[in-house]
Amino acid sequence: MTLQEEYSATTEEKQRALAELRNIKADFSGRGWFPGTSGNLSIRVGAYAPTRFQFAVTSSGRDKSAQTPEDFLFVDESGRPCEATALKPSAETLIHCEIYRLTGCGAVFHVHTVFNNLISEWFAERGSVPVDAVELIKAFNIWDQDARIDVPIVPNYADIPSIVPEITAALDPRIPGVLLRNHGIYAWGANAFEAKRHLEAFEFLFEYAYRMELLKGSARRG
Ligand SMILES: CSC[C@@H](O)[C@@H](O)C(=O)COP(=O)(O)O
Ligand SMILES: [Zn+2]
Numbered sequence: 305m306t307l308q309e310e311y312s313a314t315t316e317e318k319q320r321a322l323a324e325l326r327n328i329k330a331d332f333s334g335r336g337w338f339p340g341t342s343g344n345l346s347i348r349v350g351a352y353a354p355t356r357f358q359f360a361v362t363s364s365g366r367d368k369s370a371q372t373p374e375d376f377l378f379v380d381e382s383g384r385p386c387e388a389t390a391l392k393p394s395a396e397t398l399i400h401c402e403i404y405r406l407t408g409c410g411a412v413f414h415v416h417t418v419f420n421n422l423i424s425e426w427f428a429e430r431g432s433v434p435v436d437a438v439e440l441i442k443a444f445n446i447w448d449q450d451a452r453i454d455v456p457i458v459p460n461y462a463d464i465p466s467i468v469p470e471i472t473a474a475l476d477p478r479i480p481g482v483l484l485r486n487h488g489i490y491a492w493g494a495n496a497f498e499a500k501r502h503l504e505a506f507e508f509l510f511e512y513a514y515r516m517e518l519l520k521g522s523a524r525r526g
Pocket of ligand 2: 342343344396414416487488
């Protein structure tokens with residue numbers, strides 16, 4: 305068995321991953337989370353080592369509100385397609401690769417929303433979004449009384465490979481997500497269920513943080 309074969313998944317596992325991605329993509333599309341072909345999703349399949357893994361990822365530039373046979377392809381740890389295909393993996397595949405390499409997680413979801421863009425710009429100089437004592441922090445399995453978290457924000461560059469070392473440096477192992485400034489959130493988890501829970505929690509907390517800043521501002525104005 306070649307190394308590639310050792311890390312490739314069974315046909316059944318690949319089909320299960322694609323079915324799960326189709327359901328997740330339809331769900332997120334229903335929430336309006338893929339404006340203008342933005343967003344990308346991936347689920348890891350097969351054996352894992354930080355230097356050898358494979359995952360299914362959305363193909364680049366497509367309307368993610370549509371369901372077609374060309375929506376996904378499988379790539380390896382370097383982001384290269386695992387088989388001959390005319391499809392192009394997401395332009396941000398290297399970010400998924402780095403998150404899998406650093407965390408060993410099972411799924412990575414990326415969406416652009418107005419709230420995640422606004423809050424990442426508002427707190428950009430601070431370098432993270434502070435969230436204090438909100439119950440939904442428990443979605444990240446943080447159960448401290450009055451827990452406080454800081455969601456990392458990294459610079460956004462047109463050259464995607466330049467973003468990767470920023471994520472490597474900023475990633476907090478306690479926080480399953482990272483914001484790209486004025487771009488969007490990457491959320492991950494051990495599997496698609498957990499990554500979806502984390503993404504929903506992040507989007508709730510970003511809207512909460514945005515509205516809390518407005519309340520504080522109006523209170524200061526009196
Ligand atoms: C078209 S704006 C969004 C893209 O530039 C990118 O940020 C994105 O999220 C989707 O890129 P894709 O290559 O389709 O995965
Ligand atoms: Zn994006």
